[in-house]
Amino acid sequence: AQKVTQAQTEISVVEKEDVTLDCVYETRDTTYYLFWYKQPPSGELVFLIRRNSFDEQNEISGRYSWNFQKSTSSFNFTITASQVVDSAVYFCALHYNQGGKLIFGQGTELSVKP
């Protein structure tokens, strides 16, 4: 079965703290993609990153970094020096097989307080 689990429902941090959002996935496919999306209060989904199953290299983009580990089926997302504007719901998602379907995790609501 294909499944994405984001165990952290809500996280609250103070500005400038680092925060890691966890994502664990399940799939039988050997070829798949993992995504992170940000959903601010406006509701629009903002694409953050896509990683394919053959590329385990960690990635850094500004204050954002991602740690992909196939051995533990995890694709965690870290925000360094968090800011109030980072407050949003973050979704991890799995794309497998053909067709473009995305399976979303339950989402983690991040609240960054000043």
Add this chain to the structure above:
Amino acid sequence: GAVVSQHPSWVICKSGTSVKIECRSLDFQATTMFWYRQFPKQSLMLMATSNEGSKATYEQGVEKDKFLINHASLTLSTLTVTSAHPEDSSFYICSARVGSGTRLPGANVLTFGAGSRLTVL
């Protein structure tokens, strides 16, 4: 970049009426679009896959007669909620995949519309 436009962004209707939501790919062609539904504080659940020129493929548990999908062109898919009831109130989001053959940034990445918030009274 690839842009998906959704309209209307919000709609309020009376119970029993039908509501149509449009999803347009503005600068690319999308043979396949996807419709998701999101209830408050919940995740996005795929409702159906919309295929240009053919019937949509619905996920298990989604009533195809209630949620009519029409993908009449390479840039437009519509979702019609027929005989809407309060329990259909939700946030509906469409997405389209930018094909690998295009030079647009984000090829093969799903681009989402801004969503349509439906409230049925």
